[in-house]
Amino acid sequence: MTQPSVAFDPESEKFLRDRYTVLNELRSTTPIHSYPGENSAGRACTAFVFTAYEDVLFALRDRRFVRDSRTLLSDGATPPPPPQLQTLSASQRNMLLFRDPPDHTRLRSLVNTAFSPRMVASLEPRIRAVVDELLGPIETGLTFDFVQSVAIPLPVIVIAELLGVPTEDRALFKAWSTAFARTIDYNPSMDTLMEGERVTIDFRDYFRELSRQRRVHPQNDLVSELIQVGMDGDRLSEEELLDMCILILVAGHETTTNLLANGVYLFTQFPDQQSLLREHPNLAESAVEEVLRYEPPVQFTSRAIGEDMEYKGHLLKRADLVDVWMAAAHRDPAVFDNPDHFDITRTNNRHLAFGQGIHYCLGAPLARKEGAIAFAALVQKFAAISLATDDVQWHPSPLFRSLVELKVRV
Ligand code: HEM
Structure with a gap:
């Protein structure tokens, strides 16, 4: 087994304080790192950590890397989830993000059209209007928290309207969503999982009631559309419908909030890039791409090995685990020139x-659109945006790159 050249512990203080240095070191010394792990049956296996671009891309694309490790184990090998976590695990099992074909294919085909670039283009005027409403009360000279004022509400409002969820309930589902997202982070504690169980029960009840209303009075929204799909054949069960709504709501805003806040943070750290964007607002789209590269909101994802294979001299055995770190791949000098440099004019990003x-983000066109509109509007409205604190705090999460708050002066 490859010995780590640097201790790799994404929960360590060192990692949480300076993650890109740790990831860069790991990639340049041990791009395929492994350590003794445990599979979903609680049996010993090898856990791999991929950090080089080529290997990360390989794992994301190759169908022998699967999401649902339980299907790899013989019948009965996977212990049932503890009774106190039954709803959470049933809900996650219903979500396309955690499924493999053919179920993944079926679930994905039901929602694909709702997030097509054409659909998203039709949302553009509404996204602009929400951005204007949120920036409206912010006058030059003010200091404010960008996370609470814009980065949280913008994606929440957009995704709630798309689904057909009353936006007045947004404080409620923001809290549920954050608790749910924590359950998929690195090594969640039992307390985190129990909280996840509670919010999943609330979330499902909420969507059960909403879908009951939409069955009687369908509207022009995604929940009504998904109900219709379910009624057209038995393509979507009641619980799959509820869990699809939860996934879209959670995935649709936690990550986009981070794209927006990380972007504004970077513009304060690289004022030349902020000025460049102000002079050339048509760079807003490539600025979004560079923010996504430099501070990716989702830092890694996980897979299990579907069948034994040899890869670059390593034996990857069925049911072994792999964490693939996009955040490390994004700083790989084999692919990106001057990777630690933030450059909104970067081409071929x-x-x-x-x-x-197959799991490529369903909401990518929507997130990109929200980011580009918000970044362009911000630099057009304010002649300068600077950090109003010396103490920038990130959430201590290996998975999400997420600011606790972002006090800025405009
Ligand atoms: C900047 C914002 C976003 C980022 C960085 C992001 C990131 C990701 C990533 C990395 C994956 C793939 C995970 C894997 O392969 O294991 C993914 C999948 C997914 N994302 Fe996003 N996402 C964002 C916004 C959104 C939005 C706005 C929505 C919904 C409206 C959304 C819904 C989904 C769904 C449903 C999947 C699962 C797709 C599948 O399994 O086929 N995401 N996202």
Whole structure:
């Protein structure tokens, strides 16, 4: 087994304080790192950590890397989830993000059209209007928290309207969503999982009631559309419908909030790039791509090995685990020139922030649109945006790159 050249512990203080240095070191010394792990049956296996671009891309694209490790174990090998976590695990099992074909293919085909670039283009006027409403009360000279004022509400409002969820309930589902997202982070504690169980029960009840209303009075929204799909054949069960809504709501805003806040943070750290964007607002789209590369909101994802294979001299055995770090791949000098440099004019930016292959992010066109509109509006409205604190705090999460708050002066 490859010995780590640097201790790799994504929960360590060192990692959480300076993650890109740790990832860069690991990639340049041990790009395929491995350590003794445990599979979903609680049996010993090898856990791999991929950090080089080529290997990350390979794992995301190759179908022998699968999401649902339980299907790899013989019948009965996977212990049932503890009774106190039954709803959470049933809900996650219903989500396309955690499924493999053919179920993944079926679930994905039901929602694909709702997030097509054409659909997203039709949302553009509404996104602009929400950005204007949120920036409206912010006058030059003010200091404010960008996370609470813009980065949280913008994606929440957009995704809630798309689904057909009353936006007045947004404080409620923001809290549920954050608790749910924590359950898929690195090594969640039992307390985190129990909280996840509670919010999943609330989330499902909420969507059960909403879908009951939409069955009687369909509207022009995604929940009504998904109900219709379910009624057209038995393509979507009641619980799959509820869990699809939860996934879209959670995935649709936690990550986009981070794209927006990380972007504004970077513009304060690289004022030349901020000025460049102000002079050339048509760079807003490539600025979004560079923010996604430089500070990816989702830093890694996980797979299990579907069948024994040899890869670059390593034996990857069925049911072994792999964490693929997009955040490390994005700083790989084999692919990106001057990778630690933030450059909104970067061309051929082949970042993997939305994943690759069959699980490629469903909401990528929507997130990109929200980011480009918000960044362009901000630099147009304010002649300068600077950090109003010396103490920038990130959430202590290996998975999400997420600011606790972002006090800025405009
Ligand atoms: C900047 C914002 C976003 C980032 C960085 C992001 C990132 C990702 C990544 C990395 C994956 C693939 C995970 C994997 O392969 O294991 C993914 C999948 C997914 N994302 Fe996003 N996402 C963002 C925004 C959104 C939005 C706005 C939505 C919904 C409206 C959304 C819904 C989904 C869904 C449903 C999947 C699962 C797709 C599948 O398994 O086929 N995401 N996202």
